[in-house]
Amino acid sequence: MYKNPVVHFEMPAEDKARMNKFYESAFGWETRQLGPEMGEYVIVTTTETDENRMVKTPGTINGGFYQKKKPDQYTRITIAVDDIQEAMKKVIEAGGTVVGGMQNPGQPDNIPGVGLYATFIDTEGNLASMLQPFNK
Numbered sequence: 001m002y003k004n005p006v007v008h009f010e011m012p013a014e015d016k017a018r019m020n021k022f023y024e025s026a027f028g029w030e031t032r033q034l035g036p037e038m039g040e041y042v043i044v045t046t047t048e049t050d051e052n053r054m055v056k057t058p059g060t061i062n063g064g065f066y067q068k069k070k071p072d073q074y075t076r077i078t079i080a081v082d083d084i085q086e087a088m089k090k091v092i093e094a095g096g097t098v099v100g101g102m103q104n105p106g107q108p109d110n111i112p113g114v115g116l117y118a119t120f121i122d123t124e125g126n127l128a129s130m131l132q133p134f135n136k
Contacts, residue, residue: 004087007061007131008078012068016042019065031065039102041066052135076127084108084116084132091130097121108132 013019020031020042030045047060055061081087088098088108099119101109108118115133122128 004079004081004130006077007080007133008129009061009063009075010078010129011063011065011075012073013042013065014068016040016065016067039066054135074127076129078117078129078131081130081132084118084130087130087132088118088120091120091122095123099127 011019016033020033023029023044024031027046032043032045034041034043042065044063044065046062048056049062050056053062085108091098097120098106099121100106101118103109108116111117111131113134115131115135117129117131119127119129
């Protein structure tokens with residue numbers, strides 16, 4: 001059985017500059033602030049990547065920081081899938097709820113140069129995401 005790996009993490013930040021400084025200082029992570037068209041998202045590099053921004057060391061992942069807007073936002077993971085439409089159907093069949101993308105409720109967002117991305121809620125109320133990478 002094919003397993004869909006965890007490929008990304010996201011953590012909320014009240015003060016992204018402070019969070020960037022902490023993780024850069026404590027762990028040597030590299031951070032890159034994106035612009036308003038990407039919601040001021042911060043890309044976090046924790047491991048070396050190739051020219052396609054894919055990790056070179058199996059078992060390692062990179063992530064990002066997003067603006068914390070409410071107190072109940074927590075770290076979440078992103079799971080790679082081959083077919084996001086099929087994965088969304090399976091989430092629903094397994095008892096979860098598909099939230100979808102930020103721009104397309106119920107449907108995946110297209111992240112330019114990355115892939116199709118959608119958020120879901122599992123049966124325990126955990127928020128997680130799935131990504132169908134373009135380079136697969």
